[in-house]
Amino acid sequence: MSSNADTVPVFHTVSELRSWRSDQRKQGKTVGLVPTMGALHNGHLTLVSAAQQSCDTTVVSIFVNPAQFAPHEDLDQYPRTLPQDIQKIAETQANCVVFAPLVSEMYPNGITTDRSKQKGTFVEVLGLSEMLEGGSRPHFFRGVATVVSKLFHIVMPEMAFFGQKDVQQCCVIKNLVADLLFPIKLNIVPTVRDPVDGLALSSRNVYLTEEQRAKAPALYRGLCAAQKLYSQGITGREELIGAVAAEAAQENLDIEYICLSSPDTLEELDSVPSSGAILSSAWRMGKTRLIDNVLIGFEF
Amino acid sequence: MSSNADTVPVFHTVSELRSWRSDQRKQGKTVGLVPTMGALHNGHLTLVSAAQQSCDTTVVSIFVNPAQFAPHEDLDQYPRTLPQDIQKIAETQANCVVFAPLVSEMYPNGITTDRSKQKGTFVEVLGLSEMLEGGSRPHFFRGVATVVSKLFHIVMPEMAFFGQKDVQQCCVIKNLVADLLFPIKLNIVPTVRDPVDGLALSSRNVYLTEEQRAKAPALYRGLCAAQKLYSQGITGREELIGAVAAEAAQENLDIEYICLSSPDTLEELDSVPSSGAILSSAWRMGKTRLIDNVLIGFEF
Numbered sequence: 179m180s181s182n183a184d185t186v187p188v189f190h191t192v193s194e195l196r197s198w199r200s201d202q203r204k205q206g207k208t209v210g211l212v213p214t215m216g217a218l219h220n221g222h223l224t225l226v227s228a229a230q231q232s233c234d235t236t237v238v239s240i241f242v243n244p245a246q247f248a249p250h251e252d253l254d255q256y257p258r259t260l261p262q263d264i265q266k267i268a269e270t271q272a273n274c275v276v277f278a279p280l281v282s283e284m285y286p287n288g289i290t291t292d293r294s295k296q297k298g299t300f301v302e303v304l305g306l307s308e309m310l311e312g313g314s315r316p317h318f319f320r321g322v323a324t325v326v327s328k329l330f331h332i333v334m335p336e337m338a339f340f341g342q343k344d345v346q347q348c349c350v351i352k353n354l355v356a357d358l359l360f361p362i363k364l365n366i367v368p369t370v371r372d373p374v375d376g377l378a379l380s381s382r383n384v385y386l387t388e389e390q391r392a393k394a395p396a397l398y399r400g401l402c403a404a405q406k407l408y409s410q411g412i413t414g415r416e417e418l419i420g421a422v423a424a425e426a427a428q429e430n431l432d433i434e435y436i437c438l439s440s441p442d443t444l445e446e447l448d449s450v451p452s453s454g455a456i457l458s459s460a461w462r463m464g465k466t467r468l469i470d471n472v473l474i475g476f477e478f
Numbered sequence: 479m480s481s482n483a484d485t486v487p488v489f490h491t492v493s494e495l496r497s498w499r500s501d502q503r504k505q506g507k508t509v510g511l512v513p514t515m516g517a518l519h520n521g522h523l524t525l526v527s528a529a530q531q532s533c534d535t536t537v538v539s540i541f542v543n544p545a546q547f548a549p550h551e552d553l554d555q556y557p558r559t560l561p562q563d564i565q566k567i568a569e570t571q572a573n574c575v576v577f578a579p580l581v582s583e584m585y586p587n588g589i590t591t592d593r594s595k596q597k598g599t600f601v602e603v604l605g606l607s608e609m610l611e612g613g614s615r616p617h618f619f620r621g622v623a624t625v626v627s628k629l630f631h632i633v634m635p636e637m638a639f640f641g642q643k644d645v646q647q648c649c650v651i652k653n654l655v656a657d658l659l660f661p662i663k664l665n666i667v668p669t670v671r672d673p674v675d676g677l678a679l680s681s682r683n684v685y686l687t688e689e690q691r692a693k694a695p696a697l698y699r700g701l702c703a704a705q706k707l708y709s710q711g712i713t714g715r716e717e718l719i720g721a722v723a724a725e726a727a728q729e730n731l732d733i734e735y736i737c738l739s740s741p742d743t744l745e746e747l748d749s750v751p752s753s754g755a756i757l758s759s760a761w762r763m764g765k766t767r768l769i770d771n772v773l774i775g776f777e778f
Contacts, residue, residue: 192659286656297605299623299657305597323599324658331659356586357599358624359492359631 207234211335217257217381246321400425507534511635517557517681546621666778700725
């Protein structure tokens with residue numbers, strides 16, 4: 179264990195974390211888990227704050243998980259800012275510890291981003307992992323479900339906190355927990371946005387040029403326009419997706435998909451049923467790929 | 479919960495088992511898990527006895543897991559003998575409870591044996607699940623790894639006990655526990671055999687006709703002959719496998735495979751290295767498929 183000036187304990191090994199966890203259990207303390215890949219922003223800190231409200235102590239895990247990157251993706255370039263992350267957590271004054279393991283702790287037998295060569299144990303949520311983000315990132319949700327399962331086994335939290343920004347991840351984890359009977363309560367926290375223009379906070383926003391950053395909020399304007407249409411009684415797929423596409427077109431955004439999906443199965447919908455829908459999109463700005471979503475007619 | 483005359487508590491739901499487990503934790507009791515598909519014989523009872531020696535209390539799970547059967551296999555015919563199983567556990571006088579869940583408890587969203595139609599969360603140990611038993615039963619180890627993960631999450635045992643008879647299963651579970659960082663110690667217990675002719679005990683032995691039963695021990699005689707050769711300094715694949723094949727041929731057994739494999743990777747070996755090898759076989763007697771193995775030059 180190492181500790182910084184602001185006394186947030188930082189654990190780097192599974193055995194250190196387990197020993198700490200065992201003490202917490204003996205003291206009857208409940209533990210929340212906020213899994214992150216670091217490069218923390220206010221979105222993450224909102225998750226920490228939500229955990230703080232429900233649990234005695236919170237584990238913030240910081241681990242850039244190789245298994246959820248493809249060979250051509252930004253694993254090496256992904257921002258790694260551990261000292262600043264620890265500082266930000268310290269400033270929340272929450273009762274936190276940081277778990278920042280090496281890759282060798284999480285993948286004792288190693289891990290390659292080449293999915294065809296991966297060996298060892300993997301967890302997969304069939305039926306939810308192939309569409310939307312899974313379309314262009316077929317490795318992604320297997321990597322997420324696997325690393326989250328490992329974190330659950332290490333931390334054994336009573337509750338775990340995920341951001342709605344990664345809405346498909348929320349659906350996948352919800353099914354993971356239910357199907358594998360993890361004794362863990364999930365808490366899905368609304369997306370945190372730029373207070374001025376509404377762009378969803380993302381660690382990848384740092385990749386954007388000034389010009390790209392100025393255009394990016396058009397997508398969220400489109401999602402809000404679709405929400406407004408729904409509030410006026412319009413439920414059709416074409417109208418709602420069209421509203422997003424129209425705003426995106428104004429800034430000439432390079433759209434990968436705009437989908438209206440079932441919150442349970444992620445299957446595409448022709449219209450919003452009484453159980454609600456997810457309206458989500460992915461788009462590219464130069465080499466950067468961004469995602470966003472709104473919930474239509476339901477809440478998690 | 480139901481309870482029989484001999485006072486072995488029997489739980490049928492996840493929530494009942496969890497509530498009991500929570501009490502055990504409060505009392506500071508360690509819990510062992512013996513996962514079974516029922517139709518208990520002395521092999522299973524030896525696992526119970528091993529658990530009893532290491533843990534304060536033992537959960538014997540009895541669940542015929544649909545996900546590890548293929549559509550053409552014996553899921554419907556697999557022997558289900560819960561009252562007799564409970565009676566046998568009671569007679570061990572061990573400090574046990576039985577967990578006998580319905581399929582709907584273990585697979586809340588249902589389960590089909592048609593692998594191509596399976597939805598939901600599955601756990602797979604890549605690289606160990608495709609050979610040996612995985613060759614003719616490609617669905618098998620995904621089903622095993624998935625149900626064992628669920629049982630681990632429900633029971634949260636300190637230790638789990640598996641029989642060496644299902645040796646590839648032991649290798650798969652060993653990797654599952656290591657890779658997914660389950661906080662569980664594995665204990666692999668030597669195969670229990672008929673005291674007269676050495677046939678490995680198996681729930682499927684009840685399918686054998688008298689004539690088949692008389693011929694079946696030839697395979698184990700072959701495995702012993704190979705072990706004897708190894709003790710005489712012979713390490714070559716052809717000689718060791720040949721010794722098994724020769725005994726099997728005497729009884730005209732319908733051999734599916736005889737393999738000399740690495741205990742770590744299950745890859746086929748040309749000879750037994752210093753780290754040892756597994757010599758294993760599967761064969762058919764009418765509609766019944768049997769397996770057996772010996773360890774050469776190592777112990778689990």
